[in-house]
Amino acid sequence: MADHQNRGSAVHREARKDYRWEGVDRLAYKEEGSAPFKDITRQVLITDAHLACEMRYFEMGPGGYSTLERHEHVHGVMIFRGRGHCLVGDEVRAVSERDLVTIPPWTWHQFRATGDEPFGFLCMVNSERDRPQLPSPEELEALRQNPRIAAFLDGRIRELD
Numbered sequence: 001m002a003d004h005q006n007r008g009s010a011v012h013r014e015a016r017k018d019y020r021w022e023g024v025d026r027l028a029y030k031e032e033g034s035a036p037f038k039d040i041t042r043q044v045l046i047t048d049a050h051l052a053c054e055m056r057y058f059e060m061g062p063g064g065y066s067t068l069e070r071h072e073h074v075h076g077v078m079i080f081r082g083r084g085h086c087l088v089g090d091e092v093r094a095v096s097e098r099d100l101v102t103i104p105p106w107t108w109h110q111f112r113a114t115g116d117e118p119f120g121f122l123c124m125v126n127s128e129r130d131r132p133q134l135p136s137p138e139e140l141e142a143l144r145q146n147p148r149i150a151a152f153l154d155g156r157i158r159e160l161d
Helices: 137-143 147-153
Strands: 038-048 053-067 076-080 083-088 093-098 100-103 109-113 118-128
Touching: 083 147, 093 100, 093 147, 109 118, 109 147, 118 147
Parallel strands: none
Antiparallel strands: 038 053, 053 109, 053 118, 076 100, 076 118, 083 093, 083 109
């Protein structure tokens, strides 16, 4: 006999205008001063212990960017709105709506809105996850040895496309 008390209840969150969802708060990306980032918000769309993951929506204004970081857990990302670039490991790639990006464990990564419109992406991660690590000055200098990564980090990536 199935144990119905261990099942979660179905939830429907209606999509709203401006890439918002019913009953979902638009939150600060991170605490100000905790790490470098610009013009980015997050919404936690789905959290369920039975799934052991969270689905989140991040959105940046034009010129916005996420934190350059790495951690033990994997990310599954789907670009949902706009255009941008992402750094994953030692590669910088242009990304746009419906592109998929997998970020392996312990891999440096960052997203940047490089178009003239908002840039948003869905991100699936483990519910229980480690804290992000920021690069040391030496690690940052090593990344900057690659001219494409240096241009990306400096917000000059359009010059190389």
